[in-house]
Amino acid sequence: MPFMDSRFVSNRHMMQMIKGIMGVRLEIDTFSSVTSLPDCPDQVWHADVGHAHSRLMQGEENHSPPQGLIALTPLVDMVKVTGPTEFVMGSHVNIEADFWDSRLEEAGSKTPTPALQLPAKLGSVILFDMRIHHRGRKNKSQRNRAIAYVGYVKEWFYDKVNFKDPQTRGFDSLPLKKLFMRLDTKRYTDILEEYIRHYNVTDLAALQSIGGYKKIELTE
Numbered sequence: 514m515p516f517m518d519s520r521f522v523s524n525r526h527m528m529q530m531i532k533g534i535m536g537v538r539l540e541i542d543t544f545s546s547v548t549s550l551p552d553c554p555d556q557v558w559h560a561d562v563g564h565a566h567s568r569l570m571q572g573e574e575n576h577s578p579p580q581g582l583i584a585l586t587p588l589v590d591m592v593k594v595t596g597p598t599e600f601v602m603g604s605h606v607n608i609e610a611d612f613w614d615s616r617l618e619e620a621g622s623k624t625p626t627p628a629l630q631l632p633a634k635l636g637s638v639i640l641f642d643m644r645i646h647h648r649g650r651k652n653k654s655q656r657n658r659a660i661a662y663v664g665y666v667k668e669w670f671y672d673k674v675n676f677k678d679p680q681t682r683g684f685d686s687l688p689l690k691k692l693f694m695r696l697d698t699k700r701y702t703d704i705l706e707e708y709i710r711h712y713n714v715t716d717l718a719a720l721q722s723i724g725g726y727k728k729i730e731l732t733e
Contacts, residue, residue, distance in 0.1 A: 516544075521586075522663060527638055531582055531665050537732070542581060542672055543664030546588070549596060549652045556648040558617040558624075561664075562674050564607045564644060576606055581643040581666035587633045588659040595658040596650035597632045598639065601625075604646040613646050 516522075522541065531539065565580045591597045603626045604613045616625040630650065631639055641647065643664065652658045666672070678698040687693055709717050 538668045539665050540668050542666040545662050547660050547662055549649055549658040551652055551655050553652045555651045558646045558648050560646045561643045562672055579642040580670040581664050583641050583643055584663045585639040586661040587635055590635050591633045595654045596652040597630045599628050599630045599648055599650055601646040602627045602629055605642040605644040
């Protein structure tokens with residue numbers, strides 16, 4: 514599969530930049546493609562995730578590094594007519610809760626800081642902070658605009674904004690949902706394995722890794 518080729522997902526030049534910003538111990542969090550059809554309108558301004566730390570935790574004068582970077586790869590030339598991705602400069606900086614959302618909602622066509630469109634040719638890569646506000650511009654061409662979208666994150670980070678973990682039916686009646694969310698997801702997996710064993714649908718061991726590794730020793 515070409516999109517799982519190491520030359521695509523761990524290109525050494527790209528990974529040097531990503532590791533230089535975020536360090537090592539990285540994992541892929543998002544692996545997808547996005548296609549905008551002809552005459553598809555401008556997206557709304559949005560950030561993929563918020564800040565991992567509050568301003569109080571990181572300090573008034575400090576700016577925390579990103580918990581993840583997105584590698585955007587055009588699958589066709591992404592030029593002005595096809596609608597390049599546009600970014601609000603500086604909007605990855607943690608100023609105060611909902612600062613950028615409220616300013617961009619009020620701004621209309623004029624953003625509070627300069628907006629930058631980044632045209633890119635087939636095969637190039639745009640790396641951006643998950644926290645920056647951005648949007649895909651209107652596709653004014655008569656062909657689809659397709660991009661590959663890969664998110665690289667620090668191993669401790671899970672995107673709870675865009676992805677829900679599976680939960681058991683019992684989760685719906687839990688009084689402390691947030692606190693027990695991870696434990697209930699584990700219970701959901703345990704229940705599925707119990708079903709597999711009970712109905713003998715398949716050999717469970719054949720589905721599982723042999724486990725001959727230590728997570729701390731895994732590298733990209």
